[in-house]
Each structure stands twice: as C-alpha cells, then as structure tokens.
Amino acid sequence: MAFSSVEGLLAAARTRPIWEAVLEDDCTDRGVDRKRSLAQMSALWAAMAPPVAEYDPAARSHSGLIGGAGALLEGEGPGLCPPFLRQVMAAALKTGECNACMKRIVAAPTAGSSGVLPAVLIPLQARDSLKDEQMVEALYVAAGFGQVIATRASISGAEGGCQAEVGSASAMAAAALVHLMGGTGEQMAHACALALANTLGLVCDPVAGLVEVPCVTRNVMGAMNALSCAELALSGVQSAIPCDEVIDAMRSVGEALPASLRETGGGGLAATPTGRRIAEGM
Amino acid sequence: MNIFDIMGPIMVGPSSSHTAGAARIGYMTRRLLGSQPVKAELLLHGSFAATGAGHGTDKALAAGLLGMRPDDPRLPRSFELAAQAGMELTLGKTVLRGAHPNTVLLRVEDGKGKRLEVVASSLGGGRVKVCSIDGLDASFTGELPTLIIRNEDRPGMVAEVSAILSRRRVNIAAMQLYRNTRGGLAVMVIESDQPVWEAAVEELRACPGIQRVTCLTPEEE
Numbered sequence: 001m002a003f004s005s006v007e008g009l010l011a012a013a014r015t016r017p018i019w020e021a022v023l024e025d026d027c028t029d030r031g032v033d034r035k036r037s038l039a040q041m042s043a044l045w046a047a048m049a050p051p052v053a054e055y056d057p058a059a060r061s062h063s064g065l066i067g068g069a070g071a072l073l074e075g076e077g078p079g080l081c082p083p084f085l086r087q088v089m090a091a092a093l094k095t096g097e098c099n100a101c102m103k104r105i106v107a108a109p110t111a112g113s114s115g116v117l118p119a120v121l122i123p124l125q126a127r128d129s130l131k132d133e134q135m136v137e138a139l140y141v142a143a144g145f146g147q148v149i150a151t152r153a154s155i156s157g158a159e160g161g162c163q164a165e166v167g168s169a170s171a172m173a174a175a176a177l178v179h180l181m182g183g184t185g186e187q188m189a190h191a192c193a194l195a196l197a198n199t200l201g202l203v204c205d206p207v208a209g210l211v212e213v214p215c216v217t218r219n220v221m222g223a224m225n226a227l228s229c230a231e232l233a234l235s236g237v238q239s240a241i242p243c244d245e246v247i248d249a250m251r252s253v254g255e256a257l258p259a260s261l262r263e264t265g266g267g268g269l270a271a272t273p274t275g276r277r278i279a280e281g282m
Numbered sequence: 283m284n285i286f287d288i289m290g291p292i293m294v295g296p297s298s299s300h301t302a303g304a305a306r307i308g309y310m311t312r313r314l315l316g317s318q319p320v321k322a323e324l325l326l327h328g329s330f331a332a333t334g335a336g337h338g339t340d341k342a343l344a345a346g347l348l349g350m351r352p353d354d355p356r357l358p359r360s361f362e363l364a365a366q367a368g369m370e371l372t373l374g375k376t377v378l379r380g381a382h383p384n385t386v387l388l389r390v391e392d393g394k395g396k397r398l399e400v401v402a403s404s405l406g407g408g409r410v411k412v413c414s415i416d417g418l419d420a421s422f423t424g425e426l427p428t429l430i431i432r433n434e435d436r437p438g439m440v441a442e443v444s445a446i447l448s449r450r451r452v453n454i455a456a457m458q459l460y461r462n463t464r465g466g467l468a469v470m471v472i473e474s475d476q477p478v479w480e481a482a483v484e485e486l487r488a489c490p491g492i493q494r495v496t497c498l499t500p501e502e503e
Contacts, residue, residue: 002283026285040286047292047353061296062336099295102338102358109288110407111298143285150283156406158299158383209333211296265333282336 002029004151006192006243009144010185018185019137022144041136041143047106048118051098052091061100063282066212070094084123085224092119092223096216109146109155109168112211115219116169117142120177120226134180141179142172145192152244153251157204158263160254166215166222167199167250173226174233183234193239193246195229200246201253203261205268208279214269291408293352299384300330300337303404305357308346310412310424311388314496315398319390320369322347325376328383330404340373343386352408385413418469419460424498426455426473431486432494435461435468439491443470446489450482467493 003009003025012021026037057071073090076083095115099105105114117139125135146155149168154160174191178184183191199222207213239246260267269275293302312318324343326334334340338358345360346352348367356363364371378385382403391397401414411423415430422428433439440459447454453475461468478497486495 002285022285029284041289044290044292062338102295102301102341104292104294104353104355106290106292107298107302107408108290111293111295111302114295139289140285143289146288147283147285150288155288158406208336209329210336264329 002147002151003144004148006145006148006189006247009148010189013185017137018144018188019140019179022140022147038136041139042132044106044108045132045136045139047104048095048108049122051095051103051105052118052122055094055098059097059101059103061097061210061212062102063208063210063212063278065207065210065278066097066100066216068097069216070097084127085227087123088119088223088227089220091122092116092219093216095119096219100210100212100216108142109150109172110157110165112157112215113165113169113219113222115216116166116222116226117173117176119219119223120173124177124180130180138176138180141188142176145175145188146172148244149196149247149250152247154254160250161202161257161262162204162218163196163199163202163250164254165204166218167196167202169219170199170222170226170229171196173223174229177226177230178233181230181234183230187233189243190237190239191230191233193241193243194232194237195225196243196246196250197239197241198225198229200250203257203268204263205261205270206263206265207270207275208282209263209265209270287407287409291352293408294342294355294357297337298408299404299406300334300339301342301357302352302408303384303406303410304330304339304342304386305346305350305352305354306408306410306424307386307388307402307404308343309349309351310346310402310410310498311390311398311400312347312349313498314400314412314415314430315390315392315396316496317392318349318367318369319347320393321391322369323372323374323389325374325387325389327376327378327381327385327387330384330386331375339386343388344369344371347390381413415469418462418467420469420471421458422471422473425500426475427477427500428498429470429472429474429478429483429486430496430498431470431472431492433468433470434491434493435463435465436491439468440470442489443472443486443492446482446485447472447474447478450479450485452476452478452482
C-alpha cells in the first residue's frame with residue numbers, strides 16, 4: 001500500500017532509513033523483489049545524466065522559443081552566484097531544454113518539471129564524490145514524499161497548477177538533499193514542507209500551451225528553492241505547518257485556481273500581449 | 283499510484299500526457315490490431331487538437347503505431363519512418379462528445395484489410411485509457427494483463443470464457459461487458475493479476491462464438 005501521509009512515512013521509517021521503507025513498500029505494493037525495484041530506480045538515475053552531459057546548445061524547440069540557455073550558464077559568469085549554484089541552474093536549464101526539444105528525459109514527477117531533481121543531484125554528486133547507490137537512495141526518498149503529494153494533492157499542472165509540478169518536484173528534491181547530507185526524517189519532512197509552502201499558488205500558464213515558457217526557467221527556481229529549504233531544515237529551521245497540512249493546502253489552492261491558470265494556456269503569461277502574439281504565430 | 287508513477291517514466295519530451303501517453307496509445311492500438319498498420323487516420327480531440335502539434339502528439343501516436351516505446355529517441359522522426367515503412371498517415375481534428383480533453387480517435391488498417399477503430403485518452407503522467415473499440419464502449423489501461431474478447435452476444439459466453447480462464451488458473455481482477463445491440467456483437471474486457479498464457483488464448487480463440495481475442499501484457503507495453 002502506498003504512503004498517504006508524511007506522518008505514516010516517518011512512522012514506517014522508525015526502525016530503518018526512509019529510503020528503505022519506501023523501497024520495501026514498493027516491493028510489497030507491486031509484488032517485485034528488491035533487486036528488480038533497485039534496478040528500475042537505478043535506470044532512472046542513469047537516464048538523468050545524458051540531458052546534462054550530452055547537451056546540444058544548437059537544439060531548438062518546435063516553436064523556436066527554447067534552446068541554448070544552458071550553455072550561457074557555463075563558466076564563471078558575472079560573479080554573483082558561486083560555481084556550484086551556476087552548475088545547478090545550468091543542469092535545470094539543460095534538462096528542461098532537452099525536454100522541450102523532444103529529447104529523452106526522466107519525468108520527475110512530470111516532464112515539465114523534469115529538470116529539478118537532476119539539477120540538484122548531479123552537481124552534488126560531482127562535488128561530494130557521492131556513490132550512485134546513494135543517489136538511488138535519494139530518489140527513493142524523493143519518490144516517497146512525491147507519492148504522498150500525489151495521493152493527497154496532485155502532481156498534474158492541469159489539476160493543480162505549476163505548484164503541483166515544479167512545486168512538488170522542488171519539495172521532493174529538498175527531501176532528497178536532506179537525505180544525502182545525512183539529515184533526519186523529520187528534517188526531510190520540514191524541507192519538503194518549506195519547499196512546497198514557498199511555491200504555493202504557482203500557476204500553470206504556458207505560452208501557446210507548450211512546455212516551454214515559463215516551464216524551463218521555473219525548473220531553475222524549483223532547484224534553487226529545494227537547495228535553500230534543505231539548507232534551512234538541516235540548520236534546524238522548522239516548518240510551522242506540518243508537511244501533510246501543507247500538502248493539503250496545496251490541494252485546496254489548486255482546486256481554487258481558475259481553469260485559465262491550470263495548463264490551458266489561457267491566463268498568466270500566456271494571456272499577455274506577447275504571449276498571445278507568440279501563440280498566434282504558431 | 284506506485285512510486286514509478288511518480289518517478290519516471292524515461293521518455294522523449296516534452297509532455298508526459300501529450301507525448302509519452304500518445305506514444306503508448308499508438309502502441310496499444312498497434313497491439314490491438316495485431317500488426318503494424320499500413321493505413322492510419324489520427325483524429326485529435328480537445329487539448330490534443332489544440333496543442334498537439336507543439337507537443338509532438340501526432341508524431342508520438344505515429345511512433346507508437348510503428349512499435350516505438352515512449353523513450354525511443356527516433357520518436358521525433360516518426361513521420362519520416364512511417365513513410366519509409368509504407369504506413370499511410372492521415373492527420374486531422376475532431377470533436378468527441380463528453381471525451382477527456384486529451385483524447386484521440388484512431389482508425390487503422392493492416393495489410394490484409396483488417397480494420398480497427400480505437401478511442402483512447404491520455405490521463406496524465408503517461409497513463410492512458412482505451413475508451414472504445416470499434417464503436418463499442420470499453421475501459422482499460424493496459425497496466426494489468428488484459429484480454430479483449432469479441433464475441434456474439436448470446437447466453438453462456440461469459441461462463442465459457444471464465445471456465446477456460448479458471449482452468450488455466452488465471453485470476454480475474456476486473457471484467458467488463460459491452461455490446462452494441464441485444465444478440466449483436468459484444469466485447470468482454472478482462473483484466474487479470476497473472477499474465478494470460480498463450481495456451482489459454484488459443485483455447486479462447488477456438489471457442490465457438492468468439493470472433494477475436496487480443497491479449498495485452500504490460501511487459502510488452
């Protein structure tokens with residue numbers, strides 16, 4: 001049976017790490033053995049690398065709006081952000097751009113938000129020389145929190161707006177980062193809650209209805225938000241509202257969003273004069 | 283929802299519903315037809331019609347009909363590959379009453395003239411549902427081993443099918459019955475916990491009153 005509350009997830013993890021609890025639950029839920037579940041998760045981790053490693057700066061999306069941004073974040077830059085943060089931003093852009101250009105990515109939890117997890121995980125693995133096994137553990141943590149979000153709220157932009165896609169990805173990534181930094185289950189829950197709370201109300205307003213603008217750059221925001229919320233939680237900052245209640249709030253906010261702000265391309269940036277002009281030109 | 287509905291699938295972008303789901307619908311239609319179509323008409327409804335071109339929905343459907351999975355890097359070139367494979371593609375838009383926004387009507391034909399009409403919806407996250415076959419209502423996702431049996435609508439057919447399955451130790455998870463008119467053509471959709479063995483399928487095919495048996499297994503999907 002899937003986890004339907006973070007409280008339940010933490011309770012199941014009292015005698016073992018959270019990632020183990022999620023893995024064991026998956027084995028029971030789908031009737032597979034550990035080896036098979038681990039092989040599937042490892043395949044997802046392996047597939048997150050190529051969009052960043054094999055990035056093609058010349059590729060352009062169907063509309064021509066997306067492409068080349070990831071290359072601009074390579075190198076030292078203007079000196080505002082340290083190199084590690086630039087690598088995170090570059091990885092988010094590169095994965096998001098690959099997705100828009102019809103290349104292979106891992107939906108995590110969706111294609112539109114596919115850049116968030118790789119953006120924080122890939123540079124961290126390189127910086128701290130983490131093993132692939134640890135990264136796979138982090139993906140189980142992310143999936144466990146994501147499962148609760150999907151069960152209690154939604155991971156679909158059409159249902160809950162961008163908060164359900166990039167917001168969920170950011171919350172999952174924040175929990176995964178706390179795991180990799182050796183934090184506790186409670187800290188993961190606080191990181192997840194803080195990250196989701198920060199993106200509450202984020203609307204899904206894709207220009208011309210395409211997964212391009214503003215989706216690609218919102219992945220950068222999701223990744224940076226995940227890093228800061230993991231940093232907060234690891235430093236002892238707590239979410240005043242428990243994680244499950246933040247997730248429930250995300251659902252209520254999603255239900256309150258008008259249809260024009262839920263992936264219809266009818267409101268927000270899509271409804272600006274420039275957004276409309278782009279849509280008409282397609 | 284299991285954790286791999288949250289993490290994954292590995293897919294060609296840009297949209298799990300409009301691209302990966304569409305590729306799965308194409309693939310399921312190919313499996314339901316039993317071979318690669320030589321002719322395919324794809325009619326897009328709702329959001330599929332409105333934003334399908336920008337999301338590669340049409341290319342993904344064609345890729346699925348060619349046997350490609352949602353993560354096949356050749357997916358964006360499917361029109362070209364369809365032409366090379368001798369598959370005649372026709373694309374259009376339609377309005378289907380009461381349908382999910384991401385729905386497509388596919389009319390396909392194989393080399394021997396066998397035709398099939400499928401209506402299917404993409405539900406999000408790459409998950410899909412077949413809503414009708416040859417104008418008869420149906421509802422299945424292909425996530426479980428699924429048998430689609432077309433038979434004459436007469437007494438005893440359900441008993442006969444379930445007897446064969448029980449002898450072969452196939453446990454039925456869900457069963458649906460649809461028909462056009464009383465005594466006409468009927469469709470049974472059976473989802474099972476175990477894969478349906480080839481021998482059981484052969485026995486069903488030999489059964490009087492059964493016109494066509496299609497077996498979908500999730501591994502192949």
